[in-house]
Amino acid sequence: MKKTIAYQGEPGANSHIACDLYNSNLEPVACRTFDEVFNNVIEKKNDLAMIPIENSIAGRVADIHRLMPTSGLKIIGEYFLEIHHTLMGIKGSSLDKLTSVKSHEMALSQCRNSIKNLGLHPKPSLDTAGSAREISETNDISIGAIASKLAAEIYNLSILKENMEDRGLNTTRFLILSREDIEVKDIEKPMITTLVFKVKNVPSALYKALGGFAVNGVNMLKLESYQIEGSFLSTQFYMDIEGHYSEGPVKLAIEELSHYSEEIKILGTYVSKRKR
Structure with missing residues (x-):
């Protein structure tokens, strides 16, 4: 029996195309909403999820930052799809x-x-x-x-x-999510660790929290802030960094981050599919 991968949209959507190109041995399953995609994997109706996280022209997909940290799912990979509208x-x-x-x-x-x-x-x-x-x-x-x-x-x-997109190099980055983390056997490959965190409400907390990455020579690929629970009182940060979270420099940087954070969640460590 084929393993399944859920995506938001209907047959023919770009997420459907990404599923086919990522792994043709998986059976794509269309879902009406992102909530349904996440719930299907959480409830074991599907094995994996293909989720768009950002586009090179339009920016991030906001719903995903809300759903992913609370889902309990792990990022096990990424996939880049060049979009032609x-x-x-x-x-x-x-x-x-x-x-x-x-x-x-x-x-x-x-x-x-x-x-x-x-x-x-x-x-x-x-x-x-x-x-x-x-x-x-x-x-x-x-x-x-x-x-x-x-x-x-x-x-x-x-x-x-054809080619209705305003600019060339219109690319969407997708994340592949699973209920279980995977063990990366070849950590010599370029790795990415994705995490979310909330800093403590004290002066210079963010500045001090990020200092550990500079001191330990860990390259930060992305840092985004967004409000959670509809409140302006609580800000969460989404971060992509180079390296495996168990590696010395990355581990030390995250330990430093923890001193100034109320909460840290490692969403996954996975092989980088594109040079940053």
Whole structure:
């Protein structure tokens, strides 16, 4: 029996494509929301999850920072997918007949200038591939969708314009999540450790907390702050660093971080798939 990997979206979504390219031996399972993706893995309905964490143009996927730290799931890998957005419509449609276009808000933001230049009205929806399915169920030649070529094929739509993204090198970084951590056998490979932490509410806490990484020569790849529980009183930080958390310098840096933090959660250590 094939292992399964859950993703948010409908068949033909970029997350679906990422699942296929990451490991063709896994069976992709479509989920309506990110909450459903996480719950499916937590409840053992699916084995893994493919989660978009950030895009090179549109930035981070905010919901993930809220869901991941409390899920108990572990990051076991990353995958980078170059995104190419395609404008499509039902049979008989054309660029001059379109007045509006539907897609996920992230895709719309990545194609903002192209949409504006075509004089189209953007309409946000839950999913890129879902938008393609929705317009395929209408007879309206004035509404288009921005999705993948795979979605156009699945829903029998006409491709009206390729490469709708405003800039080249439009890449989405995905994280692969599992209920159980994996043992990385070859730690000689470039590694990434991802963690979240909350600093103590004392002067210079963040400055002192981060000092251990500089002193121990640990390269910080990403540091982002965000509010938790809808409050401006509590700030959580998301961090990617180079190295395995059990290595000497990384271990010492995290120990230093713990002195100035209320809470630290290691979300996973995994092989880096792209040179930073």
